[in-house]
Amino acid sequence: MQVNSRRGDLAVAVVLLALAVFFLWGGWHMPAGTFSVPGPGIVPMILSTLLAATALALIIKELFGGARRAGVPVSFGVAPVAIVFAALTGVAVALEYAGFVATLSVFLFIMLRVFSRLGTWRAALLGVVITLAAAWFFDRLLGVSLPRGLW
Amino acid sequence: MDVIHYLQQGFAVALAPSNLLYCLIGVLWGTVVGVLPGLGPLAGMALLLPLTYKLDPASAIIMLSGIFYGAMYGGSTTSILLRIPGEAASIVTCIDGYEMAKQGRAGPALVVAAVGSFIGGTVSIVGLMLFAPPLAKAMLQVGPAAEFALMLLALIVMSVISSSSTLKTLTMILLGLLLATIGLDPLSGFARYTFGSLHFADGFNFVAMALGLFGISEILLNFEQIGSLKPTIKPTLRSLVPQWTDLKASAAPIARGTVIGFLFGFVPGISHVISTFVSYAVEKKLSAHPEEFGHGAIAGVAGPETANNATTGSTLIPLLVLGIPAIPATAILLSAMMIHGVEPGPQLIAEHPQVFWGLIASMYIGNLMLLVLNLPLVGVFVNLLRIPYVYLAPVVLLICVVGIYSVTAEPLDIFVMAAFGVLGYVLRKFDFDIAPLLLSVVLGDRMEVSLRRALVISNGDYGIFLQGAFSQVFVGAIVLLALLQVAAWLIGVRKKALREGT
Numbered sequence: 338m339q340v341n342s343r344r345g346d347l348a349v350a351v352v353l354l355a356l357a358v359f360f361l362w363g364g365w366h367m368p369a370g371t372f373s374v375p376g377p378g379i380v381p382m383i384l385s386t387l388l389a390a391t392a393l394a395l396i397i398k399e400l401f402g403g404a405r406r407a408g409v410p411v412s413f414g415v416a417p418v419a420i421v422f423a424a425l426t427g428v429a430v431a432l433e434y435a436g437f438v439a440t441l442s443v444f445l446f447i448m449l450r451v452f453s454r455l456g457t458w459r460a461a462l463l464g465v466v467i468t469l470a471a472a473w474f475f476d477r478l479l480g481v482s483l484p485r486g487l488w
Numbered sequence: 489m490d491v492i493h494y495l496q497q498g499f500a501v502a503l504a505p506s507n508l509l510y511c512l513i514g515v516l517w518g519t520v521v522g523v524l525p526g527l528g529p530l531a532g533m534a535l536l537l538p539l540t541y542k543l544d545p546a547s548a549i550i551m552l553s554g555i556f557y558g559a560m561y562g563g564s565t566t567s568i569l570l571r572i573p574g575e576a577a578s579i580v581t582c583i584d585g586y587e588m589a590k591q592g593r594a595g596p597a598l599v600v601a602a603v604g605s606f607i608g609g610t611v612s613i614v615g616l617m618l619f620a621p622p623l624a625k626a627m628l629q630v631g632p633a634a635e636f637a638l639m640l641l642a643l644i645v646m647s648v649i650s651s652s653s654t655l656k657t658l659t660m661i662l663l664g665l666l667l668a669t670i671g672l673d674p675l676s677g678f679a680r681y682t683f684g685s686l687h688f689a690d691g692f693n694f695v696a697m698a699l700g701l702f703g704i705s706e707i708l709l710n711f712e713q714i715g716s717l718k719p720t721i722k723p724t725l726r727s728l729v730p731q732w733t734d735l736k737a738s739a740a741p742i743a744r745g746t747v748i749g750f751l752f753g754f755v756p757g758i759s760h761v762i763s764t765f766v767s768y769a770v771e772k773k774l775s776a777h778p779e780e781f782g783h784g785a786i787a788g789v790a791g792p793e794t795a796n797n798a799t800t801g802s803t804l805i806p807l808l809v810l811g812i813p814a815i816p817a818t819a820i821l822l823s824a825m826m827i828h829g830v831e832p833g834p835q836l837i838a839e840h841p842q843v844f845w846g847l848i849a850s851m852y853i854g855n856l857m858l859l860v861l862n863l864p865l866v867g868v869f870v871n872l873l874r875i876p877y878v879y880l881a882p883v884v885l886l887i888c889v890v891g892i893y894s895v896t897a898e899p900l901d902i903f904v905m906a907a908f909g910v911l912g913y914v915l916r917k918f919d920f921d922i923a924p925l926l927l928s929v930v931l932g933d934r935m936e937v938s939l940r941r942a943l944v945i946s947n948g949d950y951g952i953f954l955q956g957a958f959s960q961v962f963v964g965a966i967v968l969l970a971l972l973q974v975a976a977w978l979i980g981v982r983k984k985a986l987r988e989g990t
Contacts (some may be wrong), residue, residue: 345918353659360666363681373948377673377680380936381666388662394655411917417711418910421704421885425906428889429899441886448882452711471886481538481894 338415343399343408350395357389420451436486437476441468491617498845502853507547507846514551515854518558519862523566523869527884528576529559529817531703534695535887537824538894545828546843550850552824556817557609557800557851560760561858564601564793565869569594572873577796580764584781584788596734597789598866603735604742604794606859611746612753612801613851616808620837620844624809627834632945633952636938637962639931642756642812643924644969649755649762652921654973660915660925667692668932675940687900694823696892696905697929701922702816703888704909707881709916738790741771745791749798754806756814756927760799764792801851808832808844812931816923819930827895 360381370376424447431440445464449455455463475481501507514536521532532555540548563578568585581601588597630638643661650657670681671691682688745767752763771791772781781788804821806812811833813819825832830840837844862869892901912922946952953959 340917342918345914349914349918349920350659353663356663357666360669360681367678367680368676371948373943375940375943377676377678380939381669381680384662384666384669388659388666391655391659391662395659398655412712413917414708414712418708418913421708421711422906422910425704425885425889425909426903429902429906432889432893432899432902441889444889445882445886448885449879452881453876453878467883467886471890475538475890475894479539480542481890482897483890483893 338413339410340413341408342411345411347396347399350392350399354389354392354396357385357392360385361389417452420447424448433484434487437483438465438468438472439486441471491621494841494845495617495849497841498847498849501546501842501846502550502849507550507850508853510543510547510551511554511850511854512857514554515558515561515857516861518555518560519562519565519858519865519869520872521555522559522562522578523872524880528702528706529556530698530820531706531884531888532559533817533820533824534699534703535884535891537695537820537827538891540824540828541894545825545830545840546846548828549821549825549830549843549847552821553804553847553851554854556821557797557854558858559817560609560797560800561602561605561862562869563796564605564789565598565862565866566873568597568601568789569866569870570873577760577764577799578793579761580768580792581789583768584783584785587782587784588786588789591784593784596731596786598863599731600734600738600742600786600790601793602859602862604738604745604790605797606855607742608746608749608794608796608798609800609855609858610852612750612798613848613855614801615750616801616804616851617848619802620805620809623805624834624837627809630834630958631942631956632938633942634956634958634962636935636942637953637959637966638810639812639935639938641962641966641969642806642814643928643931644966646756646924646927648969648973650921650924652919656920657924660920660922661928664925664928665932665935668929669936674933674937687898691933692904692908692929693892693896693898693901694929695820695895696901697908698816698820698823698926699888699892700905700908701912701926703884704905705912705916705922707884708909708913710877711881734786737786741767741787741791742794744770744774745794746798748791749795750802752795753799753802753804754814756806756812760796760803760815763795763799767791767795808836809834811836811934813927816926819926822930 364378364381364385367378367381368376369378369382372379424444428440428444442465445467446461449460449463450457453460472483476483502511517536518529518532521527521529533552536552536555540551543551560577563573564581564585566572567578567581568589571582571586573579573582585597585601588594647654647657647661668691670688672679672682672689679689748767748770749763752766753760755762768781768788768791771785771787772778775781775785775787777785803814803818806814807818807822811822811831813822822832830836830843888905889902892905893899895901915922915925942952943950953963
């Protein structure tokens with residue numbers, strides 16, 4: 338997918354502005370104290386106001402200041418990013434229930450199956466072998482406690 | 489005399505067989521992560537963090553810092569032989585290093601890079617050894633007001649020298665500072681943005697953030713370039729024997745690179761990367777044959793490679809003496825030190841002399857190990873790049889998962905790492921510098937504590953930031969930098985107006 342760098346900058350700035358508003362709203366509900374004796378809310382409020390200002394400046398720059406600038410196309414690997422993010426999220430969810438070996442074997446299988454040209458059985462076998470080797474290395478050799486799952 | 493006495497004690501620590509082994513593991517792993525694109529010193533240290541849990545603090549820091557300076561050596565190998573910078577600080581080496589390799593002079597390029605790295609790295613350690621103790625003594629006098637001003641100065645310097653626009657960098661710094669406010673308020677214990685969850689009581693896990701922003705995002709970027717590996721140029725063993733003419737031609741660039749690198753090591757942000765560009769520009773300017781640059785000039789390899797290694801010692805000074813990491817990789821070292829109960833700062837040298845002096849001594853040994861081992865192992869390191877990235881990346885992701893889980897035993901941190909990975913990928917795509925973001929997260933907490941403590945001490949009088957020599961110097965530097973930035977902006981606006989007028 339191709340995204341124009343100007344539009345990308347604009348999108349990032351809008352998200353940051355929304356984030357600043359969220360932090361400002363959160364800070365508003367904290368004890369602010371005074372400028373002389375700041376409470377826990379004052380620093381987040383100052384910082385979120387400044388972040389909102391710089392995000393707004395970026396938006397204005399992209400919309401008006403750089404109006405004559407065409408921007409450059411930036412390629413986006415949406416599929417690999419989405420797959421890696423979803424797979425890691427899956428690991429975060431399943432790790433303590435299914436255990437290290439089962440979860441990471443499936444994770445490696447998905448990664449190898451999607452990104453390499455390995456067939457299903459080879460990817461599955463390699464996934465299990467690498468995970469078992471890693472489990473042995475970290476758990477047995479280094480004493481890093483890895484989750485064993487509910488069984 | 490004190491220095492020699494303490495250094496002797498340091499060598500007693502560093503020469504213990506177990507510490508020699510950890511130093512060797514550190515420098516070798518550092519070289520590997522330096523060679524492999526996508527695994528810089530930061531990810532390299534984070535991945536081996538679990539390995540250090542059962543070690544004593546001195547051994548752990550010796551191994552982790554070995555990874556840090558080992559990575560600086562490794563980056564040059566792939567730059568010269570493949571035109572792939574294994575590490576950002578080796579980008580400049582690609583220009584003339586690869587040209588030399590194409591002309592059949594890969595051997596001299598590798599030798600000069602290794603010798604320059606050794607000299608730059610070693611001189612830098614001497615600087616660290618001589619400057620850190622007196623600086624630490626002086627910094628004991630620094631109060632919270634001066635500490636706040638110093639950290640603010642560091643952030644402003646970062647915004648000025650960043651690779652992306654000042655506005656974008658400022659935005660990243662503010663975002664980092666804001667993210668640092670998540671968790672319990674350090675002074676009152678009030679929960680901020682935790683939504684009642686205990687998990688975020690200490691804010692985002694720093695290692696998860698760092699691995700996500702730098703490690704995962706790099707892997708995602710590399711997935712786009714699968715299959716674009718260039719042919720490797722293999723040097724012959726005979727060509728790795730140093731030639732007098734090459735060493736003679738490189739002597740002055742190495743000397744200048746050492747000075748440039750050491751000075752730039754103090755600059756927060758991406759000092760090690762900038763030092764290489766500055767060194768390259770200086771060498772080209774001073775050269776009698778500037779036209780050779782870009783076509784295989786040996787000075788274009790010797791200067792920058794020396795400079796990036798010469799930053800390693802001076803970059804550690806702000807970390808060890810002030811507890812302020814100057815670059816993202818040393819921020820991981822800071823985390824590791826805290827995990828091992830060693831708090832960097834002015835008290836470090838007095839409270840943990842075995843760690844500080846053991847580290848210094850191990851760096852001398854580690855640099856020697858790198859010089860001796862790196863050239864004969866060039867073939868092995870290059871062969872690492874033959875492992876297809878589609879196999880390597882999943883394994884690296886697995887190690888990242890283990891690394892994160894072993895720090896907190898909290899699966900949510902794996903999600904945090906993934907989320908920051910995507911954030912880092914998007915930000916890097918649109919030329920937002922992520923180093924200031926990460927460093928601001930590290931500094932944010934301490935900046936707020938210093939600011940509020942200073943105001944408590946002064947009963948709310950902001951004049952405290954102008955009291956005392958340290959505060960005055962730091963605030964003066966902030967004002968000067970701000971004025972210079974405004975002047976540069978005004979000159980730019982004026983030039984643009986003149987261009988449009990003609």
